[in-house]
Amino acid sequence: MLWARCSQSRYGNEITGRPRWREVHPSRQRECMEELRCQVCVQQSSRTALGYLFLAAQQTDVPADGWEGHLTAQPPLCLEHAKAAVEQCGHLVRAGAVTLRVRVPRLYGVIGTLYRTGPDGEPEPVEFDGESATTPLPYKQRQLTPWFLASQLVRELRGVTVVDLDDLVPAA
Known part of the structure; x- marks a missing residue:
C-alpha cells in the first residue's frame, strides 16, 4: 500500500505541538x-x-x-x-x-484517494460523491485497486x- 506523506513538527524524537482533533x-x-x-x-x-x-x-x-x-x-x-x-x-x-x-x-483496510490514468497518461484522482470518498478500502481488495494512496488505517x-x-x- 502506498501511503501519503507529510511533514511533522518534531524536537528530537518527540512530536511537538497541541492535538489537532480534526486533522x-x-x-x-x-x-x-x-x-x-x-x-x-x-x-x-x-x-x-x-x-x-x-x-x-x-x-x-x-x-x-x-x-x-x-x-x-x-x-x-x-x-x-x-x-x-x-x-x-x-x-x-x-x-x-x-x-x-x-x-x-x-486490521481492516485503509481510507485514502483512488487514482486512475488520465487522458494524458498521468494519474488523476477519482472523484466520489458523498460518503464513498471516506469508505474504507478493505485489505482483501487492495490487489484490485493498484492506484490507491492511503492516508488512514482502519480497524x-x-x-x-x-x-x-x-x-x-x-x-x-
Missing part, C-alpha cells in the same frame, strides 16, 4: 493504529481484560448487535487523553461520545463492550 497526521495515525497506541501521546493505550479503549461518536442508527463490527480510523486512547478528547474534540462534543472496550481490534472492532468513561477515570 490527524497520516503517519502518526498509522503508527498509533498499527501499534494500538494512544493517538494523543503515542504511549500505551488503556487496556484491560475487556480490551482496548476506543471512543466513537454517538450514532442514531446503531445496529441491533451494537458496535460489533464497527469500522474506525480513530486510534485507541489512554484514560487521560480519552477524557480530554471527550471534552475538546468538536465532533465528539457535538455528537456525544461512546466509550468502547474492544478485545479484538482487527474493525470485535468483542465490543460499551462502558462509562466516568467509571474508568477514577479507577485509574
Whole structure:
C-alpha cells in the first residue's frame, strides 16, 4: 500500500505541538493504529481484560448487535487523553461520545484517494460523491485497486463492550 506523506513538527524524537482533533497526521495515525497506541501521546493505550479503549461518536442508527463490527480510523486512547478528547474534540462534543472496550481490534483496510490514468497518461484522482470518498478500502481488495494512496488505517472492532468513561477515570 502506498501511503501519503507529510511533514511533522518534531524536537528530537518527540512530536511537538497541541492535538489537532480534526486533522490527524497520516503517519502518526498509522503508527498509533498499527501499534494500538494512544493517538494523543503515542504511549500505551488503556487496556484491560475487556480490551482496548476506543471512543466513537454517538450514532442514531446503531445496529441491533451494537458496535460489533464497527469500522474506525480513530486510534485507541489512554484514560487521560480519552477524557480530554471527550471534552475538546468538536465532533465528539457535538455528537456525544461512546466509550468502547474492544478485545479484538482487527486490521481492516485503509481510507485514502483512488487514482486512475488520465487522458494524458498521468494519474488523476477519482472523484466520489458523498460518503464513498471516506469508505474504507478493505485489505482483501487492495490487489484490485493498484492506484490507491492511503492516508488512514482502519480497524474493525470485535468483542465490543460499551462502558462509562466516568467509571474508568477514577479507577485509574
